[in-house]
Amino acid sequence: MPRAVALAVVLVAATGCTNDTFTRMGFPNPITKQGQVTLHLWQGSWIAGMAVAIVVWGLILWAVVFHRKRGDRLPPQVRYNLPIEILYTALPFVLIAVLFYYTAKDENYIDNLSSNPNVTVNVVGYQWSWQFQYPQYNVTDNGVMYPGPLPLLELPTGETVRFNLTSPDVIHSFWVPEFLFKRDVIPGHPNHFEITLTKTGTYIGHCSELCGLYHSRMLFTLKVVTPQQFQQWVSSRQAASNSSSAGQPAAKTVTRSGAQ
Numbered sequence: 350m351p352r353a354v355a356l357a358v359v360l361v362a363a364t365g366c367t368n369d370t371f372t373r374m375g376f377p378n379p380i381t382k383q384g385q386v387t388l389h390l391w392q393g394s395w396i397a398g399m400a401v402a403i404v405v406w407g408l409i410l411w412a413v414v415f416h417r418k419r420g421d422r423l424p425p426q427v428r429y430n431l432p433i434e435i436l437y438t439a440l441p442f443v444l445i446a447v448l449f450y451y452t453a454k455d456e457n458y459i460d461n462l463s464s465n466p467n468v469t470v471n472v473v474g475y476q477w478s479w480q481f482q483y484p485q486y487n488v489t490d491n492g493v494m495y496p497g498p499l500p501l502l503e504l505p506t507g508e509t510v511r512f513n514l515t516s517p518d519v520i521h522s523f524w525v526p527e528f529l530f531k532r533d534v535i536p537g538h539p540n541h542f543e544i545t546l547t548k549t550g551t552y553i554g555h556c557s558e559l560c561g562l563y564h565s566r567m568l569f570t571l572k573v574v575t576p577q578q579f580q581q582w583v584s585s586r587q588a589a590s591n592s593s594s595a596g597q598p599a600a601k602t603v604t605r606s607g608a609q
Contacts, residue, residue: 351461356363357419358397361395363473366534370514370517371531372392372467373388373391373392373571374391374392374395376380376529377526377529379528379529379547380528380546380547380548380550380552380573381526381527381528381529381544381546382528382547383458383459383493383528383529383530383543383544383545384453384527384530385527385543385547386458386459386528387459387529387530389455390451390455394450396446397447398461399449401444401479405516417522417591439500445574451601459530459542460542461512461543462511462542462543463543466509466510466511466543467505467508467510468483468485468504468505468508468509468511469483469484469485469507469513469515470483470502470509470511470513471483471484471513471580472513472514472515472523472534473514473515473516473517473558474514474515474516474521474523474534474560474567475493475516475517475518475521476518476519476560476561476563476567477556477560477561477562477563477566478500478567478569479490479491479492479495479500479554479567479569480500481500481501481502481569483583484501486583486586486587487589487590488590490502492569494563494566494567495563495566495567495568499568499569499570500570501569501572502554502570502571502572503569503571503572503573503579503582504546504571504572504579505546505574505576505580506546506548506571506573506574506576506579507546507547508545508546508548508576509543509545510544510545510546511541511543512532512541512542512543513538513540514532514533514534514540514542515534515536515539516535516536516540516597517534517536517577518531518535518559519536520534520535520556520558520560521533521534521556521558521560521567522534522537522556522557523554523556524554524555524556524557525553525554525555525571526552526555528540528550530542530544531557533558534558546573548572549573549574549575549576550572551570551571551573552570552571552572552573553568553569553570554566554570554571554598555567555568557593566581
């Protein structure tokens with residue numbers, strides 16, 4: 350029995366070394382440093398829970414096997430076992446304290462805002478699409494509600510990206526499943542968060558707060574590229590903006606006509 354328990358704990362702990370679906374315990378594969386931290390917290394919680402479950406079920410089976418009824422004679426009655434009662438009280442507090450410590454530590458890391466992010470994106474969520482503004486580059490991507498071309502959010506890997514979230518109408522929620530993170534977009538209450546992307550690719554973003562009739566169509570495309578590709582994309586958007594606004598210097602907004 351002790352060997353089986355030890356083997357189960359080792360197998361559960363070893364799952365943290367792979368990247369398959371079972372290891373992630375139902376989570377998507379994270380594409381940010383912050384998402385990786387969230388995944389590790391999730392895995393650690395599962396490992397702690399499984400370890401407690403193994404101990405509890407082991408004690409139950411031990412009691413069933415070795416303390417089953419063998420006759421009509423009552424077993425010795427033991428009351429007020431102070432060491433055991435202290436253990437029953439202290440152990441849950443220790444488990445909760447450990448989980449609280451790692452949760453608070455990871456939450457502080459995920460909510461941290463740097464003083465000088467590499468890229469800033471102002472996100473406007475409205476019924477029922479998204480607008481992405483890059484104030485550093487004077488580039489804006491205006492959304493079109495489904496079935497039109499989805500708004501494009503293009504971002505580089507390896508750089509700190511800050512999102513400033515606002516809404517002019519109702520509460521929305523900015524969510525990319527592969528971020529393992531979402532944050533509400535609340536009228537009159539700007540929200541902020543930062544990420545550092547680690548993987549290139551194309552993903553779909555959602556609104557995860559019921560916001561009206563076409564809530565399910567409030568989608569956007571996230572395209573993660575290398576820093577060099579991102580700079581090329583910014584340059585192409587700026588060139589398109591300058592050519593379309595010839596004779597109108599105040600116009601600096603780029604509207605997409607198709608998905609990337």
